[in-house]
Amino acid sequence: MKAKSVPRKPEGRAVVDPAKEAMLLAALYIAQEQKGYLTEESVKQVAKRLGLTAGEVYSTASFYTLFRTEPVGRYVIQVCEGLSCYLNDGAERVVEYVSEKLGIKPGETTPDGTFTLEMVQCLASCGTAPAMRVNDQLYENLTPASIDEILERITGEV
Numbered sequence: 001m002k003a004k005s006v007p008r009k010p011e012g013r014a015v016v017d018p019a020k021e022a023m024l025l026a027a028l029y030i031a032q033e034q035k036g037y038l039t040e041e042s043v044k045q046v047a048k049r050l051g052l053t054a055g056e057v058y059s060t061a062s063f064y065t066l067f068r069t070e071p072v073g074r075y076v077i078q079v080c081e082g083l084s085c086y087l088n089d090g091a092e093r094v095v096e097y098v099s100e101k102l103g104i105k106p107g108e109t110t111p112d113g114t115f116t117l118e119m120v121q122c123l124a125s126c127g128t129a130p131a132m133r134v135n136d137q138l139y140e141n142l143t144p145a146s147i148d149e150i151l152e153r154i155t156g157e158v
């Protein structure tokens, strides 16, 4: 007797079509590039374009730490607090240094809207810890001097 095929219910996923899900991630990335975060309007536009509900789009956006639904600074500094960075005298030392330089704590944005500081887990740069990312750029083997150089280069661009 042949076993009856029972359709499997995908657990914890808002979008079940893999092709549509791939398009959704790309669309969210592009939408976020416009204003630095996903606005309510951009979520609705993406949903409409892909034939999804806004709830499905929000569900996916909230799953990935890459996506933000709140305004952030022009430059988002993500300091790694993973184990390798912690053991390489990073994490606390780096975030304290950056916090002091910018006058903000993790989760805050400078009053001029230039920088947002975040703590994140592993940036996949454990062999060159401590590490931090500023927008899409990864910085490794951080020292106070290299952090100064990075921030001075960025503020020179502002």
Ligand code: FES
Pocket: 080, 081, 082, 083, 084, 085, 086, 121, 122, 123, 124, 125, 126, 129, 130, 131
């Ligand atoms: S723990 Fe910091 S990059 Fe992996």
